[in-house]
Each structure stands twice: as C-alpha cells, then as structure tokens.
Amino acid sequence: MTAFAAAKGGTSQHSWAWELRSVNAKGLDIRARMPDWIEGLEAALRARLGKALARGSVTLNLRVTREEGEAGQSVNEAALGAVLSALARVEARAKHEGLSLSPTSAADILGLRGVLETSAPEDEAAGLKAALMKDFEPVLEAFLQMRASEGAALAAILGGQLDEIARLTAAATQAAEARRGDMAEALQASLARVMGVAEDADPQRIAQELALIAVKSDITEELDRLRAHVDAARELLDTDGPVGRKLDFLMQEFNREANTLCSKSQNTELTRIGLDLKTVIDQMREQVQNVE
Incomplete structure (x- = not known):
C-alpha cells in the first residue's frame, strides 16, 4: 500500500531529516539509508517498522548533520588507500591506452562515500540514537495514517x-x-x-x-x-x-x-x-x- 511521510528535527548538536515511503509488494521489503556511525540505529528502526507493517516495499531515508560543521570528521585510512589504489590503476590503464585524464583533486576524493567519516563519542551517539528513535514515532504515525486512509x-x-x-x-x-x-x-x-x-x-x-x-x-x-x-x-x-x-x-x-x-x-x-x-x-x- 502506498504512503509517504517526511519530517525534520534536531538538537543543539545535530539536525536531521526523515523520509518514509512505501509502494505495493507481496511481502515486506525494508530498505534503509542512514548514517552508519550511529550504532544499532538501523536495526532498531527496522525492528520498529517490522512490528508496524506486514507488506510493502518500504524505503526509509535519514540524513543527519552535525551543527558544528567539520568537527568530529576523520579520514578512513583503509577506504582512502583503496580509492588511491584504484585511481592509480585507472591512470596507468588510461596512460597505456593513450588517454588523458583530468587531474583528481583532494576534494573529489574526500567526497567519495566512506573516505570521510563522521565520528562521535560513544555517549553522544547513544543519546542521538535515543532522540532519533523518539522523533521517528510521529513520522511513523503519519505514515500509518496515510496507509489507513x-x-x-x-x-x-x-x-x-x-x-x-x-x-x-x-x-x-x-x-x-x-x-x-x-x-x-x-x-x-x-x-x-x-x-x-x-x-x-x-x-x-x-x-x-x-x-x-x-x-x-x-x-x-x-x-x-x-x-x-x-x-x-x-x-x-x-x-x-x-x-x-x-x-x-x-x-x-x-x-x-x-x-x-x-x-x-x-x-x-x-x-x-x-x-x-x-x-x-x-x-x-x-x-x-x-x-x-
């Protein structure tokens, strides 16, 4: 059954935006996109949706932004190494084929998924998870009301x-x-x-x-x-x-x-x-x- 709900929220340190939508499906298929640095959040939201829904292809999107900008961000060395190795292989292959590639900037590399990570102290992440789970309830309620209508x-x-x-x-x-x-x-x-x-x-x-x-x-x-x-x-x-x-x-x-x-x-x-x-x-x- 189709439905849609969206909302925004925040604290003094973070702001976030929810999008919850569903289309018809024979079974229940939940797809979630959200920050992976908030430990246990995705599993908790999936469990909550599983209790409320029985059928549908459900997509849940959550975007979280730290109010203090770049603070709390760090480079994932493993991901950076993999990206640089891949770039080196691409450039070597292009040179062998006689192709000329435009130079890649540091900003381009940092913009790739997984290279620049947002980190937070364990107690901060736990408090944020609790705030998000509480804020999700009215989003889910609006979503269920639309499905009921x-x-x-x-x-x-x-x-x-x-x-x-x-x-x-x-x-x-x-x-x-x-x-x-x-x-x-x-x-x-x-x-x-x-x-x-x-x-x-x-x-x-x-x-x-x-x-x-x-x-x-x-x-x-x-x-x-x-x-x-x-x-x-x-x-x-x-x-x-x-x-x-x-x-x-x-x-x-x-x-x-x-x-x-x-x-x-x-x-x-x-x-x-x-x-x-x-x-x-x-x-x-x-x-x-x-x-x-």
Whole structure:
C-alpha cells in the first residue's frame, strides 16, 4: 500500500531529516539509508517498522548533520588507500591506452562515500540514537495514517466489486434456471436421434450417458462456492490486521469458479455472465495486490 511521510528535527548538536515511503509488494521489503556511525540505529528502526507493517516495499531515508560543521570528521585510512589504489590503476590503464585524464583533486576524493567519516563519542551517539528513535514515532504515525486512509478507500472499491460479483452470481443463477427446460428438451432430442439410428443401442446405457452429460453441465456447486467466496471476502475486509494474502488466495478461487462456469455454460447468456465475472475478478485481483 502506498504512503509517504517526511519530517525534520534536531538538537543543539545535530539536525536531521526523515523520509518514509512505501509502494505495493507481496511481502515486506525494508530498505534503509542512514548514517552508519550511529550504532544499532538501523536495526532498531527496522525492528520498529517490522512490528508496524506486514507488506510493502518500504524505503526509509535519514540524513543527519552535525551543527558544528567539520568537527568530529576523520579520514578512513583503509577506504582512502583503496580509492588511491584504484585511481592509480585507472591512470596507468588510461596512460597505456593513450588517454588523458583530468587531474583528481583532494576534494573529489574526500567526497567519495566512506573516505570521510563522521565520528562521535560513544555517549553522544547513544543519546542521538535515543532522540532519533523518539522523533521517528510521529513520522511513523503519519505514515500509518496515510496507509489507513488509502486502505479505507481501497476497501470501498473492493466492496463495490464484491457487490458486482454477487449480482452477477445471482444473474447466473437465474440464467441457469431459465436454461433448465432447454437442456431437458435438448437431451430428449439427442436421445431420440440416437435411438432412431441405432436400433441395437441399449436405451438404459444411453440414458445414463445423457444423464452424465447433464450432471457435467450443472453449475449449482460453482454458484454456491461463488456466494461463499463473496461472504468470506467481506468478512476479511471487516477484519482488523493484514488480510492481503488471504484475499489473494480467494481471488484464485473466484477465478477458478468463473472459468468452470464458462466451460459448463452451454448457453449464450451464461457465457456472457461468466465472462463479465472474470473481468470483475481480474480487476479485483489487481486491487488486492495493494492490500496489506
């Protein structure tokens, strides 16, 4: 389910900016970008999001700035060594290929990720982590409220689609009753034709075969299951908590019954209703992918 929230905060020593967003996904995928010098912060935020969410591709961005500017920053010697070695290899290869590269400045190198690190005393980082975790709660609350608002709108859409499936199921029931007489006449005509051209045919065996055909064309069970699926889906929409996966499974069952109804219809009106059912079910299945 899509949602977005952003906020800014700070203390006398630090300022920060949050961005929290999500798009639809079958499972829960959390991607976080934040300072790695605040020990334990990312794990704590992931755990907090994991308790609040069940589905969605979630992106959390946090930018933290020290108010005193460059203080507390140091060069990561290992990262600097790796960058310089890589530059030397690139320059040597370029010279071998006869290429001329523009000179690299110290500012260019310091701007590379991981070369210049922000450090902080252990007690300062711990206090900052606590402040950030506290400040994250209203961001998360705004994010969840947006998801809830979208969820309410989505529930209304799904409810309307369930109403349409129920209406089409009722129409299919009426069409099945209307075709009952035509089916009986067609079977009797078939029996008469077979008996007219096959004098030695066993009437009882032919009657059994025609009865089997009648059973195979009966859609009573499919209609009963469609009504049951509608009731089950409505119960899920009224349930608190994640129901997306259960609804997704129900959509497969809806589609199976609609396919069977079409294959058994032997009637233009029933086939039309079955195709309309499949259209609504496909539309609903797409919306269900947005449900947590």
